[in-house]
Amino acid sequence: MSTRKAxxxxxxxxxxxxxxxDEVVYWLLRAVMYFVVxxxxxxxxxxxxxxxxxxxxxxxxxxxxxxxxxxxxLPPIVGTLCLVTGTIIVSLPLGVGTxxxxxxxxxxxxxxxxxxxxxxxxxxxxxxxxxxxxxGLFVYFFGFGQSIIAGSLTLACMIxxxxxxxxxxxxxxxxxxxxxxxxxxxxxxxxxxWKNVLPYSIPGIMTGAILGIGRAAGExxxxxxxxxxxxxxxxxxxxxxxxxxxxxxxxxxxTQHPEAAKVQPLQYGxxxxxxxxxxxxxxxxxxIRNRFRKQCRW
Amino acid sequence: MIKPxxxxxxxxxxxxxxxxxxxxxxxxxxxxxGKEAVPFAEDPGLSNLASADWVPVSFQEEQFGLxxxxxxxxxxxxxxxxxxxxxxxxxxxYLAEIATPKERAILKPIIELLAGIxxxxxxxxxxxxxxxxxxxxFGLPTGLNAMTGSLLLAxxxxxxxxxxxxxxxxxxxxxxxxxxxxxxxxxxxxxFxVTVPAAMSGxxxxxxxxxxxxxGETMAVMMVTGNAAKVTLDPTDSVRTMTATIAAEMGExxxxxVHYHALFCVGVVLLLVTFLLNMVAQxxxxxxxx
Numbered sequence: 001m002s003t004r005k006a007x008x009x010x011x012x013x014x015x016x017x018x019x020x021x022d023e024v025v026y027w028l029l030r031a032v033m034y035f036v037v038x039x040x041x042x043x044x045x046x047x048x049x050x051x052x053x054x055x056x057x058x059x060x061x062x063x064x065x066x067x068x069x070x071x072x073x074l075p076p077i078v079g080t081l082c083l084v085t086g087t088i089i090v091s092l093p094l095g096v097g098t099x100x101x102x103x104x105x106x107x108x109x110x111x112x113x114x115x116x117x118x119x120x121x122x123x124x125x126x127x128x129x130x131x132x133x134x135x136g137l138f139v140y141f142f143g144f145g146q147s148i149i150a151g152s153l154t155l156a157c158m159i160x161x162x163x164x165x166x167x168x169x170x171x172x173x174x175x176x177x178x179x180x181x182x183x184x185x186x187x188x189x190x191x192x193x194w195k196n197v198l199p200y201s202i203p204g205i206m207t208g209a210i211l212g213i214g215r216a217a218g219e220x221x222x223x224x225x226x227x228x229x230x231x232x233x234x235x236x237x238x239x240x241x242x243x244x245x246x247x248x249x250x251x252x253x254x255t256q257h258p259e260a261a262k263v264q265p266l267q268y269g270x271x272x273x274x275x276x277x278x279x280x281x282x283x284x285x286x287x288i289r290n291r292f293r294k295q296c297r298w
Numbered sequence: 299m300i301k302p303x304x305x306x307x308x309x310x311x312x313x314x315x316x317x318x319x320x321x322x323x324x325x326x327x328x329x330x331x332g333k334e335a336v337p338f339a340e341d342p343g344l345s346n347l348a349s350a351d352w353v354p355v356s357f358q359e360e361q362f363g364l365x366x367x368x369x370x371x372x373x374x375x376x377x378x379x380x381x382x383x384x385x386x387x388x389x390x391x392y393l394a395e396i397a398t399p400k401e402r403a404i405l406k407p408i409i410e411l412l413a414g415i416x417x418x419x420x421x422x423x424x425x426x427x428x429x430x431x432x433x434x435x436f437g438l439p440t441g442l443n444a445m446t447g448s449l450l451l452a453x454x455x456x457x458x459x460x461x462x463x464x465x466x467x468x469x470x471x472x473x474x475x476x477x478x479x480x481x482x483x484x485x486x487x488x489x490f491x492v493t494v495p496a497a498m499s500g501x502x503x504x505x506x507x508x509x510x511x512x513x514g515e516t517m518a519v520m521m522v523t524g525n526a527a528k529v530t531l532d533p534t535d536s537v538r539t540m541t542a543t544i545a546a547e548m549g550e551x552x553x554x555x556v557h558y559h560a561l562f563c564v565g566v567v568l569l570l571v572t573f574l575l576n577m578v579a580q581x582x583x584x585x586x587x588x
Contacts, residue, residue, distance in 0.1 A: 022486040026396055032388035033397070033405065036456055040412045043423050097316030105310060106317070117580075118320040124507075124576035125327060125569065126514020128541045132548070132565040136330035140553065157323050164320070190309045218416025221516040221541070225548050247418040247517075254422045255521055264426070271419050282414040286407060 044275070051272025054265040060273070063233050068253055069263050073270055078235055079148075079243030080217055080277070083227065086152025086239065087159065087216045092209055094156070095163030099205075102164075103171040104193055123161035130158045131225035139226055149239040151227030158222060159212035166211065170204020171197060203292035207285045214281035218274065220247040230256065246274045327569070335566045338362075338559035347563060352527040352538070354547060354557045362560040364567065366527040370537035371513055371568075374448045374523065377533060378512045381452035383505055386459025390501075393460065394467040395489055413457035421521035424450040429522055438534055442524035445533045450518050455508040462507060462583075466500020467493060499582045506579035510572045516541040540568045 062072030098115070106112045134154030144150040174197050182192040228248035236243050250270045253263055260267075338344070342362065349363030389409070393402055428450060429441030436445065470493050478488040494501070524536025525546065544561050551558045 018484060022484055025486055029388050029392040029396060032385055033392040036385060036389055036412070036460075037405065037408050039453065040408055040415075043415065043420070044411070046427065047419065047423070094316050094319055097313045098320060101313035101317040105313060115317050115320055118324045120576065120580055121324050121573065122320060124510050124514075124572050126516065126541060126572055128514065128516040128544050129327070129331070129565055129569050129572075132334075132544065132562060133327045133330055135548070136334050136562075137326060141330070160320065160323070188303065188306050190306055214414060218414075218418070220416070220418045221545055224545055247416055250422055251418050251517060251521070254425055267422060267426075271422050274416060275419055278416055279411065279414055282411070286410075 047268060047271050047275055050265075050268040051275075054269030055272060059269055064231070067231060068249070068257060068266070069259060073246070073249060073266075073273065075233060075235060076244040076246045076249040076270070077273065079227075080246045080274075082148050082236055082239075082243055083151050083155060083223065083245060084213050084217050086148055087155040088209060088213055090153060091156035091160050091163055091212065095160050095208070095212075096167050096205055098160075098164045099167035099171055100193060100198075103168050104189070104197070119161045119164055122157070123165075125158075126221075127158060127219055128221040128225075130154055131222040133157070134222055134226040144240065146227055146229070146242050147240045148227060148236060148243055151223045151245075152239075154222045154226045155216040155219065158219065159216050162212040162215065163205075163208045166208025167201070167205045170201035170208070173204065174200045203288050207289045207292075210281050210285040210288070214278045214285070217281065218247055218278040220245075220251055223248060224251075246270060246277070250274060331562055331566050331569055334559060334562035336559075337554075338556065338563050341559075342556055347560075350529055352543070354551075354560065360556065362556070362563075364540075364564065366529045367538060367540045367543050367564060368567070369529050369531065370444075370523070370527070371539040371541070373444050373531055373533070373537055374451060374519065374539055375509060375512045377444065377448035378451035378455060379505065379509055381448060382455040382459055382508060382512075385452070386456045386504070386508070387463055387501060389456070390460045390463035390467060390504075391489065391494065394464045395493065409457050409460050412453070413461075417454065417515060418517045418521075420450060420454060421518035424518060424522040436534055440524065440536070442522055442536060443534050444523060444530075444537045447519050447523035447537070447539075448533070450522055451512045451515055454515060454518065455512050458508040458511055459504045462504035463497070463501045466497040466504065469500070470496040503579045503582035506575050506582065510575040510579065513575070514541060514568065514572050516545050520545055540564050544568075 059072045060077065061074055063074055065071035098119075102112060102115060106115075131154065134150055134157075138144050138150035138153050139146055142150075178196050178200070179192050182196040183189070187195070223245050227243060228245050229242045230244070230248070230252045232242055232244050234241070250267065253267045253270060254260060257263055338346075346362050347364045349361045350365050351361040351363045352366050353359075353361045393405060393409075397405060424446060425442075429446050431441070432438070432443070432446045432449070433441030474492050474496055475488050478492040479485070483491070519539050520542035523539065523542065525538045525542055526536035527538040527543070528535070530537060544564055547557070548561055551561065
């Protein structure tokens, strides 16, 4: 080996240069890492810096005027909240049910393998394809039209894998002895799950649900095809109504608006509100996760 | 053996039904995309997709050639992958092997934060901040081109590469590293000749999954690539990806028109590409988990 030969000739110097070389490589990797961190920081700070001046109570609580060039963003905020609520109502029971079945009931076999590969497939489907699917199935085939319900169902399909995977992780962390103890006392399987397994996995399930909500709130491509109106000033009164949505509103203001350059403060304001909502959900999820980790020691 | 109560049975069946919905949804996605794409094969015929032009609205002759869209997606995806791989893997190595635990606790959430930024917000950032920079640096007439798109996509793919690669690197058994160090290798030699090669299949899976995300990404790409449908492999050209085409045009097409069905054909191609990438990635992941 060449290095060893070199070492026997001039041991101290080679060692020193090698250590020096090692340090250089470490610093290079560190630079790469902090480069990414700097970009993330720059993006977030830039949007906060430019967005904060645009935020006011009237911006959040008023209707847009003049095609979005003036006024507030109340309808998109309400629309996004409606969509997110609908999404979670559909996907949470389905996702948690799937996780319970996979982790508590099913024997490992062809069926569970099929379910698992369906979940990973679903996780990899591009969001615009979900949009096409929602358009074909919910908007036209079921005849919901472009509406909250079509959009919520589409988004629910999209975040289902997130909820299933995190719920199953949560169920897995509950020790088997808790189930055994309950069953030994004569409880049925469902009583055991309901009283002894689910309560301990709720933080984990909530983390997954909140991450899913965050994703649903920020997605644009699926709702582009299934719900969103670019300018629609009536607040929704039923689940079959069209709504505006924050991500689509930002897209509209930034690229479709005839005076895109003039409405830049509004763009930054909308971006900031969207970012705060989405990242707010993520923060809550991370807080719950950390708290739960500290509390639970079996 | 006590016979289960009917309630227990009902609950079991309900949960079984819930578990089956995932399979149902995947099946429905394939069925509905296929169902809406098939009429195109019947009426203008699949050979139309081989044309070199995508001119969906025209007074003379409409053309639905997928070639410009596929090269657009390919160009952007390959460039983004080239950008994201060294940065993502470098950051993953740093997080897994070099950072102190305290440093990790701060850095990891920041990477997760990047994953959380909605793509339309990143697209907006790209449009307002990145595009002018690219325009100035390369001296181009416009900053809306494949280069800006792939830089933005690379950024979006970094969290995927980092978190899966880091996982793979961390799951390399401690014994491998100890053995290497005991033989006199330095920490760096151990890192690059033992740890990283041992985690290679996980790292490859991370890259494949990231590519799947890049191909499927819609909003950011639509906002910054300029959306000119032409066959080109020049990074400074405007390109139009498959995803952007669907998102931009689906709103304006009459239902059941040739254009409508053509967009579903684009969707089918997109679905198949991401499906294949994910399958390969899953195989690689299983490789290192076992």
